[in-house]
Amino acid sequence: MTRLRSAKIDRSVAVVCWVSAAAVCATFGCLLIEIIRAGYAEVSWEYLTSRPLDAGRAGGIGTVLVSTVLVLLVCLAVSIPVGVGAATWLSEFTTPGSRRARFVTGCVNLLASVPSIIFGLFGMVFFSQMLNLGISILSGGLTLACMVLPIVIQTTYSGLRSAAVELRLGAAALGLSRTSTLWYLLFPAATNGVVAGLLLSLGRAMAETAALLFTSGYATRMPESLLDSGRTLSVHIYDLAINVSGAESRAYASAFVLLILLLLVNLSTSMLAERWLRTRQTA
Amino acid sequence: MSPISLRLSILSRRTVDLIAGRWFCATAVLAASIVLLILVFVVREASSALSDIGVVRFLTDDTWRPTAGAKASYGIIPMLAGSLFVTSGAVIVAGVPGVLSALLIRFYAPPFLATIHRRVIELLAGVPSVVFGFWGLVVLVPIINRLHPPGQSLLAGILILSLMILPTIALTAEAALRGVPASYSSAAAALGMGRWATIWNVSLPVARRGILAGFLLAATRAIGETMAVVMVCGNIVQVPDSLFAPVRTVTANIAMEMGDAQAEHRSALFLTGLALMVLVALFLIAAGGPRRSEVS
């Protein structure tokens, strides 16, 4: 009797699961289709290369793309070396579980939970004002670097840890120095982790808006140096949607471009992850 | 391998090791210090508001009007309420479909479809908040407006945020369910328990902690969210009296006013930022420790 009831519940739960999953996918599909439908029509080579005119109502997003790339480059150029270094220290130069290691890990995990708007506040006070970098691409990139640092550290750390203990022992038994062990054996083993961290950071940084409002600003002209202000694509979308009336179609187009870029980054991340998983299983 | 070249190389190797160790240590110190720096600077900037205005006024003033000169008021309760309403609403709305998605991936869907659904959810997680906000503004808000003007409302915020945090809930729940040892469910199956009975009596109870932690992580993400909320919530400082009333969250307030805030006002905004950090910290403590970065 209860068996029958249980089977009945099972079937209803299955139905509910499918329905709710379908609803989620449908909503997501609506979002995608809406942006793609309205955005695709607006996007042209012209649009991608010319600078915004009339507060973005006309013209394109050429300079915005340049600023975006510059901010991302600054972000990665800082976060990758620092993140890889910190992960290396955590994994190879300190005892896991020691007080120092726990302190650093704790701080990094806390950093991962800080809301992005707080990063914006911090970047504004620290990079723009205290370090006197002003509202600039450099300030914005550094702020984002702080934000994505935990991602880089986490992925690199797991990459390093995936290298077997025997590898380290073997290297030590041959009298290899720490640096050589890292260089010849551990970094190659951690490459996957670093690349995953790079892609995840790229996606996260590209999507970020709040942390950039007060750090890299809204300027639409072509940045001449890293100390110029320059708006990123996501800030551009926000500005068009909120502050500029009559620019909706342009906002769609920018959202379309941003979405495509992010889909590319995310798809390559998960495809790489899957490939690595498979090679690890067969190896 | 003459002895001389050997000794030289050992000396240089030691130096290289030493320098490398220093560098790695320095980067680790840098990485650890960022969160401390953030705390220090936010507190420093908020300190003049703390001493000149005082916590009491922040908690008792009934509205937020920091630019009104002598009659300025600094009540952050309406905005805190806004943040908490939006967050809890989003967690409630996203919770059920999130867990159901995890169940589907884990138990009900054939592997092929499960992978696809997982991939869809991962992609959803990658959509930037500004795009969510924009979509909410141009699609969702007009729909709500037809139901009950003005459209930009608590409800719009809740719906958009729930879409944003659903992946967090679904993926952590899925991971928690995956973490349930297979031996448990096979033991249940050996006792003749059906699929649902196994899920209900074995899998869900064992994975409960992980799933709840996922809810709290989603809540930290929701309460810190800025852009989507700014774009769809209407941003009127008030304790909302219905789902259709506009609200302003703490994060939205900072994003809107920081651009041209001066002196007291600016410091007060930092204080609201500090309040936000305290809320996040509370969620983290409830979730049992800080969030690991979202990769595993």
Place this chain on the structure above:
Amino acid sequence: MDPLVQLSESVSGSSGPVCEPGIAPMLETRELSVTYGSRRALSGVSLAVPRHQILAIVGPSGCGKSTFLNSLNRLTDLTPNCRVEGSIRVDNEEILNADCDPMTLRRRVGMVFQKPNPFPLSICRNLAIPLKEHGCAKSDMDSIIEEAISDVGLWDEVKDRLNAPALSLSGGQQQRLCIARALALRPEVMLFDEPCSALDPFSINVVEQLIASLRERVTIVIVTHNLAQARRIADQAAVFWQRDGVGTVIESGPATLVFGAPQDPEAAAYLSGHCC
């Protein structure tokens, strides 16, 4: 060549396993004890191995054989809060002193592990990296690599695919590659920690004969669970045992004596297979 080395070579070549008086043993420990944190793993180990002889260490699991081996090349440094006390002399040089460079020591004292652990690189790189690390000139590299691989009898099997991944070799070949990798550094002492226990019977035979033949060039300490193997190749032998949870040596000396007429009753029982 060092006259002392020559002398001892002629000695060990001609005479029996007994340590010739007046000639310092190649490897000697005195009152060696090792603790992991607060847990003592090994205490009071005093052993000596004459030049170009093989010391076989046997004993039940967990009695500190690997710990002893790891302390001989200071691999114990890698284990946090592992403390080594007493004295270890390699070629009459105290290696527990602070001024002894562990990296150089590990070149002189090579080690091969139970599980073959080639680097996940090409066969050639496996040898080239440690050689480069220890300052081997580029011009000598190829000949040293070829010599080392030939020494372990692997040359004909791999000479056409030196750039193939080392992990594509069979288990026995991998283990021989690991031995070659250590030999290429011209060590004076080689430590083997159960080198055959992860191999198939055929490879065991090959590796065992290889180790026995290395006696001509290096001093060897080998840990093995295979008593027959120990009997076949050892010049010296030591039986480790756990007393009150602490590992120690209960029987040691020339292999013929240890295996033929053990003094300690527990060792006797163990060696005759009547125990555990």
